[in-house]
Amino acid sequence: xxxxxxxxxxxxxxxxxxxxxxxxxxxxxxxxxxxxxxxxxxxxxxxxxxxxxxxxxxxxxxxxxxxxxxxxxxxxxxxxxxxxxxxxxxxxxxxxxxxxxxxxxxxxxxxxxxxxxxxxxxxxxxxxxxxxxxxxxxxxxxxxxxxxxxxxxxxxxxxxxxxxxxxxxxxxxxxxxxxxxxxxxxxxxxxxxxxxxxxxxxxxxxxxxxxxxxxxxxxxxxxxxxxxxxxxxxxxxxxxxxxxxxxxxxxxxxxxxxxxxxxxxxxxxxxxxxxxxxxxxxxxxxxxxxxxxxxxxxxxxxxxxxxxxxxxxxxxxxxxxxxxxxxxxxxxxxxxxxxxxxxxxxxxxxxxxxxxxxxxxxxxxxxxxxxxxxxxxxxxxxxxxxxxxxxxxxxxxxxxxxxxxxxxxxxxx
Amino acid sequence: xxxxxxxxxxxxxxxxxxxxxxxxxxxxxxxxxxxxxxxxxxxxxxxxxxxxxxxxxxxxxxxxxxxxxxxxxxxxxxxxxxxxxxxxxxxxxxxxxxxxxxxxxxxxxxxxxxxxxxxxxxxxxxxxxxxxxxxxxxxxxxxxxxxxxxxxxx
Numbered sequence: 001x002x003x004x005x006x007x008x009x010x011x012x013x014x015x016x017x018x019x020x021x022x023x024x025x026x027x028x029x030x031x032x033x034x035x036x037x038x039x040x041x042x043x044x045x046x047x048x049x050x051x052x053x054x055x056x057x058x059x060x061x062x063x064x065x066x067x068x069x070x071x072x073x074x075x076x077x078x079x080x081x082x083x084x085x086x087x088x089x090x091x092x093x094x095x096x097x098x099x100x101x102x103x104x105x106x107x108x109x110x111x112x113x114x115x116x117x118x119x120x121x122x123x124x125x126x127x128x129x130x131x132x133x134x135x136x137x138x139x140x141x142x143x144x145x146x147x148x149x150x151x152x153x154x155x156x157x158x159x160x161x162x163x164x165x166x167x168x169x170x171x172x173x174x175x176x177x178x179x180x181x182x183x184x185x186x187x188x189x190x191x192x193x194x195x196x197x198x199x200x201x202x203x204x205x206x207x208x209x210x211x212x213x214x215x216x217x218x219x220x221x222x223x224x225x226x227x228x229x230x231x232x233x234x235x236x237x238x239x240x241x242x243x244x245x246x247x248x249x250x251x252x253x254x255x256x257x258x259x260x261x262x263x264x265x266x267x268x269x270x271x272x273x274x275x276x277x278x279x280x281x282x283x284x285x286x287x288x289x290x291x292x293x294x295x296x297x298x299x300x301x302x303x304x305x306x307x308x309x310x311x312x313x314x315x316x317x318x319x320x321x322x323x324x325x326x327x328x329x330x331x332x333x334x335x336x337x338x339x340x341x342x343x344x345x346x347x348x349x350x351x352x353x354x355x356x357x358x359x360x361x362x363x364x365x366x367x368x369x370x371x372x373x374x375x376x377x378x379x380x381x382x383x384x385x386x387x388x389x390x391x392x393x394x395x396x397x398x399x400x401x402x403x404x405x406x407x408x409x410x411x412x413x
Numbered sequence: 414x415x416x417x418x419x420x421x422x423x424x425x426x427x428x429x430x431x432x433x434x435x436x437x438x439x440x441x442x443x444x445x446x447x448x449x450x451x452x453x454x455x456x457x458x459x460x461x462x463x464x465x466x467x468x469x470x471x472x473x474x475x476x477x478x479x480x481x482x483x484x485x486x487x488x489x490x491x492x493x494x495x496x497x498x499x500x501x502x503x504x505x506x507x508x509x510x511x512x513x514x515x516x517x518x519x520x521x522x523x524x525x526x527x528x529x530x531x532x533x534x535x536x537x538x539x540x541x542x543x544x545x546x547x548x549x550x551x552x553x554x555x556x557x558x559x560x561x562x563x564x565x566x567x
Binding site: 014015016017018019020021022023043046047057058059060061062063064087088089090092093117118119 | 459460461462463464465466467476477478479480481482483484506507510511512513514515517
């Protein structure tokens with residue numbers, strides 16, 4: 001990453017020092033050319049803040065957080081972005097974290113990221129989050145873009161698949177979708193396919209945006225106008241495709257390797273979680289299920305919609321034991337439909353337990369990524385959360401569309 | 414001389430009073446000081462090391478927030494050493510930061526459970542209260558010496 005304008009991130013936190021992760025936060029900030037600052041306040045500010053906030057809490061450090069948030073909103077302290085962090089598992093901390101995030105969001109234009117940490121939180125875990133935060137601070141005007149203009153391309157170099165789109169005047173005119181094998185070769189192939197479909201050549205493309213795991217490599221090789229992490233790009237792409245650019249939304253992307261749950265306001269990400277340690281909660285699990293059932297992944301959704309997940313006993317969400325449960329069920333005579341339904345439900349349930357507990361789920365809920373096209377997955381999410389789930393067109397190209405949309409801000413620059 | 418655990422555990426006033434009246438205060442500052450002065454830490458000054466929340470498991474289970482366990486890794490050993498304790502109830506934040514309410518609940522409980530001589534006082538809000546506050550602390554600390562509490566008693 002090249003040197004960029006220094007972004008001042010105000011840290012509002014409780015427990016980060018005593019959890020032993022403060023140096024990790026500062027290290028991650030350094031990697032994205034940001035500086036962590038602690039808004040100064042007086043003791044009197046802390047004394048009165050509970051009354052002003054209307055939230056009475058027992059922990060003085062949480063009161064300090066509220067006073068610091070107020071200092072930011074009142075403009076007593078200058079910052080470009082805000083990081084709110086409290087200990088994972090602290091209920092009082094979670095309440096304050098949410099309320100402060102909402103308060104800053106409603107009363108200032110500062111981008112906010114909130115995070116609940118454990119003692120195992122590392123700089124690497126925080127990096128994408130702080131990258132998203134600093135990009136939001138640096139490129140707020142770019143993220144306000146609601147229309148795609150000219151002829152632009154977007155490439156999403158994901159861990160499992162590489163997607164490319166060509167867009168022209170708010171329309172997708174070409175798509176490419178290939179498995180990620182070698183990052184550069186797959187990106188080239190996906191882009192070639194998209195250009196072929198659109199009937200254009202590389203010279204016609206006015207601006208290119210890239211995102212995903214391979215973004216730095218392909219961004220450099222293709223001389224992209226925009227190289228951006230997937231949180232901001234996917235948020236923007238999701239609300240753009242679903243037609244919810246204004247107001248709040250929740251975006252869920254169950255990917256091949258990791259999942260993202262993002263709380264979005266006016267197309268700008270607020271809270272989000274990225275999970276990816278457990279393959280049992282990812283698209284990979286669905287791929288393995290399809291393989292075991294002897295169907296193509298594209299057919300799994302239709303099977304799942306017909307099936308009853310209650311007919312299958314799943315004791316574990318682990319990719320190993322979960323598949324074992326499904327195999328056992330098949331051996332006992334369960335139908336492929338029921339097994340497909342159980343697999344979809346188990347993925348969704350794990351996303352709910354591991355990630356949605358940390359993100360405020362607000363309607364509309366937009367599901368994106370290839371897994372959203374497996375009909376059983378959004379269906380299971382609707383049943384679990386009891387809210388309607390929107391799957392926009394081109395859901396599997398979300399990152400590439402977001403990148404093409406944002407890249408159009410670089411035309412003629 | 415008796416080892417006296419104080420709450421708020423980083424109160425300079427309490428620490429000073431215990432010291433002035435001839436006993437050894439067990440305060441957070443000395444523990445953080447050890448960490449900061451320990452050679453070999455990557456980027457001093459840091460209050461605790463990433464290892465500390467793991468050590469804190471001795472005092473609080475894994476489902477307890479990491480910040481509580483990190484604090485307990487510093488305060489727990491002090492509680493083990495404590496031969497007497499002074500708890501100031503509902504102190505002002507400027508009297509000594511007691512950041513995490515969950516840690517405070519736990520350490521107050523552990524001090525009480527230890528069945529050592531314990532003085533519990535309300536935080537003084539007037540000058541008159543403050544005089545009584547200091548007097549009662551002195552009385553308690555003098556009593557510790559007279560009753561022979563503590564292994565290291567003079």
